[in-house]
Amino acid sequence: MSIGAVARRVRAYGGQFLLLAALAAVTLALIAGVPRLVNGRTEAGLQSFLRSQPATVRDVTYATDTIFNAGNGTSLMEAFAADLPRLQDEMPPPVRALVDQRWFTAETDPGRLTGPDLAARNLLVDLGLRSMPGVAEAGRLTGGRWPDPTATAEDPVEIALAAEVAGKLNLRVGSKLTLAGPQSATPEGAPDPVRALVVGVFEPRDRAGGFWDGLPQALRVIEPIGDAQPFVALGVVDPATLDRLSADGWGLRFAWRYRMGASGIHAVDADRLIGDVDRMGRQAQGRAFTQGLDIPLRQFQDQVASVRTVLAVSATGALGALAGLVILAAGLTVRRRRTEFTLLRARGGAALVGARRSLSESLLVLLPAAGAGFALGNLAPGPAAESASAAAVAATLLIVLALPLATLALPTGVAQRRDLVTMRPSARRITMEAGLVLLAVIGVLLLRRRGLVPGVVDPLLVSVPVLLAVAAAVLTIRLYPWPLRLLGRLAARTRGSVAFLGSARGARAVVTTPLVVVVLAVASAAFCGVVAAGVEASRDRVAARQVPADGLIRGERLAPDTGAELARLPGVRRASPFLQEAGQRLATDEDGTDLRVGEVSVLLVNGPELDALVRDADVPVGVPDALLGSGDAGPLPAVVSPAVAADLAAAGRDGSAFVGVQGQRYEFRVAARADSFPLLRGETTRFVVLPWQQLPRRTTDVTPTGFLVAGDRLDVSELRRVGNEGQRRFARGGTIVGREQPLDVEVTTWTQARRQVGEGGVNAVLGFGFTAGAVVGTALGLLAVAFVVLAGARARGQALSQLRTLGLSRGQSRGLLLVELGPLVGVAVVTGAVVGALLPLLLNPVLGLSAFTGGAPVEVAFEPRLVVGVVVLGAVALGFAIVVEALNNRRTRLGEALRLGEES
Structure with missing residues (x-):
């Protein structure tokens, strides 16, 4: 078989081979380039992480x-x-x-x-x-x-x-x-x-x-x-x-x-x-x-292991969608050449004649395209992945073999009018689809029960999302024609023909593989978006736990009038004091009889002021009702950690115990329990939080150790100045004057705390992975929608040609296309979005996302913005489908479809 003959065939079907070559180049570019980009950002993240640590480590x-x-x-x-x-x-x-x-x-x-x-x-x-x-x-x-x-x-x-x-x-x-x-x-x-x-x-x-x-x-x-x-x-x-x-x-x-x-x-x-x-x-x-x-390196490696897990799930979805697109492009190419391959067999050619032709064409076109894509991907900054070459060879082999395998699978008999009858799946296909759905369910159960090995690209983990997406697409294929058939029956009773013909054609459409690819691509994009939103929300909560306001001033002891000075600063709307002391002992009476349990951290906050302040600052923090009261006789209502509550209950003192605060003891009772509380460090597991506004009167009032402020455009230098002046006023005005100047107060804004939680380490890698996954998934989804359109373009072109000769107007033809493709595209996009939103809920326990939030658990929940994204993506996908159909009809010229169609 001469190269010239192969080149002439490639030129005759240039559009199809150009599409295959583009997919091959994109696939190899992603295989080579994305790991380099990830490794480069990982390297930069490690350098940033090490420089943020004390040099002595x-x-x-x-x-x-x-x-x-x-x-x-x-x-x-x-x-x-x-x-x-x-x-x-x-x-x-x-x-x-x-x-x-x-x-x-x-x-x-x-x-x-x-x-x-x-x-x-x-x-x-x-x-x-x-x-x-x-x-x-x-x-x-x-x-x-x-x-x-x-x-x-x-x-x-x-x-x-x-x-x-x-x-x-x-x-x-x-x-x-x-x-x-x-x-x-x-x-x-x-x-x-x-x-x-x-x-x-x-x-x-x-x-x-x-x-x-x-x-x-x-x-x-x-x-x-x-x-x-x-x-x-x-x-x-x-x-x-x-x-x-x-x-x-x-x-x-x-x-x-x-x-x-x-x-x-x-x-x-x-x-x-x-x-x-x-x-x-x-x-x-x-x-x-x-x-x-080794300590920062091990911490960084834990983060890398977690991000590798998340990126593996996202990358598998994208590669699966690309594989589906290659299969669709190969199938589309061999269907366009069906007559050629049938004629070869009719003239006595062997079954492998067509496959050999396709293999020679693939080697001439796809092999150079794959090499060019791999070379282009290697231009990306960053070190190459060790397995990139092996993955590129495997991907190139599969892409080159896709066309000859599609040729072997192409039936060479007389074509049937698949657009005129309802296709009933065979028992074998029903069994395979049911087995696929069952396999996806079993995979989820096994993954949640077995857990995950950190840092290892687990085959079960990367296969379960793909299985779920494919299973959801299979169920959608079997279920969505039923509402369309019902709509067709209702439309048959109306006077117009557009709704009836469009719903009838949509119910009979057989686009299994394109629909699976759309669902897989959209699910990958939705997964990245939902996980990114969950991580961002969790980081907001971590920052709010550290700074439950717009700004935080923390020092040794500050004069009580510092709050009024802070409130007079430009941009400050509210200021509320707090007092924190660590290493306090619980007692059974006011004389200080030790309860013989562990030490606790004591935090005093003004409940109503804190509640109004966090609402003003709009931070995701709730103040327990136990701290909002105005004061009653008896022990103070306290919010305690579970460990402290268990110790008090074991000693029979949960209704009355004493704790020291700045040399004085206050009686309290357990009114509520909390695993954590704002202003306390995340590792603090033993604490008692008391309401400042309910403290009994004493000869010596407690002195705040810090203030929370709410406001806009806070000037950190001014906050520090007022805080330092408050420390100095207390030091000079106390009974005992300190021999040394107190250290400067620590001023932290919520924005600074949020930046510290979200920066450094491999957070840049995670952000890049989420962004790339969402963009690539969306682009592949739109491309799969184009294949959905092209898969039935020949049959739709013949139908439109016949209907146009019967008087169908141009506007009615566009409406017919909209009714036929709208449900299909909409169902595919919605199914992919639902699968992508459910994947984080199913996989959250094994993804290790807490490594990106300072150890705080990531709560993946319903994301309202996903609904808006689905609507926008559905509208764009439908508009894109109509544009692709219009361009295809212009290229094939509907007037010639009746003469060129085999059945007409």
Whole structure:
């Protein structure tokens, strides 16, 4: 068979082959391009996620216990400093390549520090000495000099202190001190005290730089945790000083810290990197090994596993619709050439003659088209998927074989007038369709019972949505002709012919495969839309739980009049106070007799004000009725968590118990239970919420720790200013004036909280998947509608030609087309939308969508916008069908349909 003859046949049927080539190119472009786009967004999401984490999580640290000099003249500092490059060389190659910075430190245990400047303020201080190579480059002296490496054992130990440390400890350049040896567990006991001298005060050049991230930090003082406890600080000394002290019996601890660069960590290598870091911990050879890199990587991998599951469901629907379109295009092509293949058989050709012709044509047209589509898809940004090549080969093979297989399946006998009789399905077909519906139901039950393996593209998971869509399409095919037949009987009694003829033709239409493709494509688009809406609504609820208003000001204690100051700010309509205290104990009486249950977090809110505020801010938060009362005698009505309610019920105190709030105890009773409450962290499982407006009068009123505000265009800087002023007024006006300036208040708007929930990680991948799935599903649905039209175009053209000769007007012919195609297109679109809306409800327990909402469950519910989308899509699809039919009629010229039709 010559290539020239094949090329001439391809040219003769250029339209059909062009359609097949376009489908092949689109399919291969999606197979190659979409994984690249997903991988690229996953890579960007990982980089964004790692940069949003503290830089210290990328640190890998080796450390030793306290080591004492053996007295053999060896320099411990030189010996252990040499391990900094050696430990890096021993790392697995992927981890070693990621090391961006590295540091070596040596330090002593803290010893008691005394001196005149400390005694002037009666300060109890323990000081450790640390050697930090490179400190002169990372710090800037504000006074004095750096310790002298040439100092002798007769000289005092020269120390440099951070400016913040020196200021808090009342030390300065020239302060003379005495440092006692640490109480190390050695047979000789503690070493003798040494004289010390502060020779320099410094500030960090870059406080956020990794050089200063070692623990404990050298830049600040560790506050005492109780009465009669010392301040703990670190001083910087020269390495030679530590060597001299170790020779005198001081113990030294060493640490080697390596920071991994975020830009070098790739999503495809995350699993291997986690395994390498775990192996490093097992091979630490007696050193303490600490790292936090695996925690964010595992969190990210969990999100990737969930998004891979969701995208697999969406992609399977799109690929299934594309496969159906290829089958439809191949069937349409061979039906147009039915006479040719029948003539070949009549002239004595074998059964495979037509298939060989079709195969040669497919190889000439579809193979290059598939290659071009694959090359085009590979131009998409992002790394290629490992399985993309294998999937492309399989898809190309199936596409190339679609045309010859359709040729083999084409009956070559005399065509029957399928448009004039009601086609009755055979018993075999009825059995197959019933089995398909039963298989879809069993698949759903098995999937919900068995669950899902995270991160694995489960064959059952990806096949169940397709089975459900196909089963729904089969049921629709069997059911929708019955209402049309009833409509036809009613239309037969009317005077017009359009409604009767259109409903009669619509009831007899046999378009099984096109209808299945329409349902599958629309279901895929609807699934993406419904899941996206459910995730967005859940993120709104998470943000509202964090900030149940337009803005949140949280601090230590704020003056009560801060609320009035906030209300006077431009854009602020309402302000309501709240009080939150953690770590409170429940008691049986006002004297504080411990109930001997776990600690609770206490939250006080003004119920009526909070209810009015959340309504004004229009956030999805409800205030329990128990907190809305005006106040009665007796215990306060409280909303408690289930764990607290169970403890109180077990102790018989659910009707009366006491809890402390800012040094006072209030009696409460369990009035309602709630799994969570706004303003509390999601992991808080033990809490008591009390109504502020019902608190009994006391000599000392409770003081708010924050305020909620409702308003428009809030100025965060102004909210912070008013909150800080409120903190300062309380600090100055209290009975005990704080010795330190309180930290700035934390200001968060609902918009900021919502952005934090919806950004970072693989949320961009999920958004891309939903958008692409909805767009591709809609486009494929419209294309399938075109095939629905083309499947019956020949028969409709003949009928319209005959009716036009009998006096049917042009307007009536368009009405006839509308009546015939309207029910079919409408039923297909509605069926696909219903299937797409039901899929999230059926699959929600196994999709793992909570990974995209900070752990909060995703509630997939009826989406009202889906109804609008269905109506719009149905109207567009019907208009598209009419346009396709009009273009086809213009191309085939209805006047010639009677002469060209086989039966006419």
